Amino acid sequence: MNAAILDWLNLLVRWIHIIAGIMWVGNSFLFVWMDSALTAASKPREGDVMGEIWLVHSGGFYEVVKRRSLRPQDLPPSPLYTFMWQSYTTWITGALLVGIVYWAGGSLYMVDRSVANLTTTQAILASAAVLIGGVALYEAIWTLLENQPRVALGLSLAALIGAAFGLTHLFAGRAAYIHFGAMLGTIMAANVAHHIVPGQNKMLAATRAGTPVDVSLGARAKARSIHNHYLTLPVVFTMISNHFALTYGHAQSAIVLLLIVTFGMALKYAMNHRFGGNRLVHVVGVLALIAVVTLTARKAPAGARGAYNGRPAVSFAEAQAIIERRCTTCHSHHPTNPSFSQAPSGVMFDDPARIHAMAPRILERAVITKTMPLGNLTGITDEERATLGAWIAQGAKLDAAH
Ligand code: HEC
Numbered sequence: 001m002n003a004a005i006l007d008w009l010n011l012l013v014r015w016i017h018i019i020a021g022i023m024w025v026g027n028s029f030l031f032v033w034m035d036s037a038l039t040a041a042s043k044p045r046e047g048d049v050m051g052e053i054w055l056v057h058s059g060g061f062y063e064v065v066k067r068r069s070l071r072p073q074d075l076p077p078s079p080l081y082t083f084m085w086q087s088y089t090t091w092i093t094g095a096l097l098v099g100i101v102y103w104a105g106g107s108l109y110m111v112d113r114s115v116a117n118l119t120t121t122q123a124i125l126a127s128a129a130v131l132i133g134g135v136a137l138y139e140a141i142w143t144l145l146e147n148q149p150r151v152a153l154g155l156s157l158a159a160l161i162g163a164a165f166g167l168t169h170l171f172a173g174r175a176a177y178i179h180f181g182a183m184l185g186t187i188m189a190a191n192v193a194h195h196i197v198p199g200q201n202k203m204l205a206a207t208r209a210g211t212p213v214d215v216s217l218g219a220r221a222k223a224r225s226i227h228n229h230y231l232t233l234p235v236v237f238t239m240i241s242n243h244f245a246l247t248y249g250h251a252q253s254a255i256v257l258l259l260i261v262t263f264g265m266a267l268k269y270a271m272n273h274r275f276g277g278n279r280l281v282h283v284v285g286v287l288a289l290i291a292v293v294t295l296t297a298r299k300a301p302a303g304a305r306g307a308y309n310g311r312p313a314v315s316f317a318e319a320q321a322i323i324e325r326r327c328t329t330c331h332s333h334h335p336t337n338p339s340f341s342q343a344p345s346g347v348m349f350d351d352p353a354r355i356h357a358m359a360p361r362i363l364e365r366a367v368i369t370k371t372m373p374l375g376n377l378t379g380i381t382d383e384e385r386a387t388l389g390a391w392i393a394q395g396a397k398l399d400a401a402h
Pocket of ligand 1: 331365
């Protein structure tokens with residue numbers, strides 16, 4: 001497909017994806033917060049009341065009463081609002097984005113031959129298998145072990161660790177992180193479609209039919225909803241991780257990912273408990289954050305320079321020749337790589353001044369994290385990376401001619 005059309009599809013679908021995702025996550029945050037803020041009913045209220053909450057927003061006052069189940073005579077007049085299209089829209093557009101960004105265009109972002117030597121077809125099949133396999137495994141664990149939630153939780157966390165290591169040994173770092181998030185997002189959408197919405201529908205149907213209401217359906221819906229809730233911060237991180245090569249481009253990218261996931265879940269716990277609750281969770285979260293920042297910390301420029309001590313002086317002409325050979329097929333005014341109608345991220349190396357200005361990012365992407373060239377399509381060598389590193393460490397100087 002034409003690269004510009006693919007770009008537009010990407011833009012529009014991503015726009016919808018983000019808006020739907022904000023609405024879904026916002027709902028999740030609001031309802032979990034409301035549950036935690038419920039107080040005993042302030043006056044007699046009919047039915048199976050769990051509590052009430054008063055809110056004010058934009059000058060209006062909202063009185064919300066939560067009931068575990070409804071009696072036939074309490075059935076609300078329609079409409080009774082339910083929340084599912086936010087999550088379905090997020091998932092559908094997310095799946096489309098996996099197709100547009102990762103499957104189309106010859107698996108450009110998925111395959112890194114230094115990670116795993118996959119063909120395009122193999123990469124696409126692996127991508128689909130990860131999304132389907134993740135939700136199948138999660139369902140199996142939580143269906144078989146529904147009455148042993150601690151065991152199920154332990155197995156799920158072990159599977160999460162396995163997924164982080166497995167994915168970072170299968171795909172290029174950036175695709176590994178996105179697939180980790182997409183796999184969790186698929187589990188979350190399946191929870192809404194297969195447990196939360198059907199559970200509440202069955203409860204309503206029983207109420208309408210005047211038959212006993214199975215409140216365990218509500219309890220299961222709530223459990224799945226809490227799983228989704230604790231996955232929100234980790235998933236949102238994976239979705240913005242593209243911008244941070246220091247995370248997915250790290251040599252220990254699985255550990256970096258798991259530490260950030262730990263921090264995200266602990267932060268959500270702390271938010272839910274208004275920064276109280278079990279202090280151990282706070283300590284684990286803070287330690288995870290300190291560990292990941294330390295692990296990914298860059299050497300100070302002086303230290304980086306030290307790494308190139310003893311290397312002969314590198315002229316700009318040498319550095320420019322490497323960049324022309326390995327980078328400008330994509331990063332130029334007129335990319336020759338057919339997948340790009342424009343220079344990716346607007347980064348162009350046609351002009352010496354631009355190369356000079358971009359030196360810190362070139363160091364980060366091509367020398368330290370080795371996340372550029374993309375999938376090493378242009379076959380840069382480690383020696384060439386080191387030469388670029390030395391040129392930058394020596395001050396990224398232009399020749400007198402420039
Ligand atoms: C096959 C195409 C391709 C080649 C070749 C390529 N890049 Fe990139 N580059 C991309 C794409 C796509 C992006 C945007 C996505 C991203 O940032 O990962 C990008 C983004 C960048 C960015 C901007 C993002 C940031 O983190 O600042 C820099 C800098 C960069 N590349 C440097 C390089 C260097 C240096 C080379 C050569 C050693 C190179 N690239 C070769 C495709 C390529």
